[in-house]
Amino acid sequence: MSNAFKALSHPTRREILNLLKSGPKTSGDLTEAFQVSWPTISNHLNTLKDASLVTADREGTSIVYSLNASVLEEVALGLFDLIGHAPAVPKKKGEEPS
């Protein structure tokens, strides 16, 4: 669903996605990276989950959150569709143009 954009509209949520890029994490792990309370992070994670941008899996006593790459890709492709063309085909990492 396209409330993915709404989910992406908050800096903290984008940063959460960025942190999940390096691997799945619990809400406790993530809370340490921010200056807000645990319930607030939990709430953001819920928003991200509703937008299918992350998945949640219980693992024993913890709940582990992971990035849902396919939906992010979908959203990004939607933006490219908006401008009617594919991106300038990046290579591998950070090769910035002169």
Added chain:
Amino acid sequence: MSNAFKALSHPTRREILNLLKSGPKTSGDLTEAFQVSWPTISNHLNTLKDASLVTADREGTSIVYSLNASVLEEVALGLFDLIGHAPAVPKKKGEEPS
């Protein structure tokens, strides 16, 4: 600026961008496509302009709004960066994969 995401978070604003895809339009033109008042559209256009997603140019008695492709591309690339890879490299137009 990354409040582009905030600007993209409203359905009407995304639809405005979609309409601008087929060419520049005035706020009057755009208002006809929606069930909201002209000032409301004007307000949305202002949000899009603040986020640099559109440009506004006065043309005589009218003000013409156009898509700012480069910023949209930037945002889309940012999303791809989040998932760590480039898109599946589309060709030219609508060649959907089998």
Added chain:
DNA sequence: ACACTAATTAGCACTTTTGCTAATTAATTG
């Protein structure tokens, strides 16, 4: 069953966003 750890849900205050009507600005034309 009880305690402990991990995390969510509930309820509330505060801020931001949205969309309306009314008023205003700006360019054009008689």
Added chain:
DNA sequence: CAATTAATTAGCAAAAGTGCTAATTAGTGT
């Protein structure tokens, strides 16, 4: 310069979003 057309800005009410503390759920081990 008054009238007309195009559009914005102002001001307000209603709705949604944010983030807190307190309370609750859920698993694990004793």
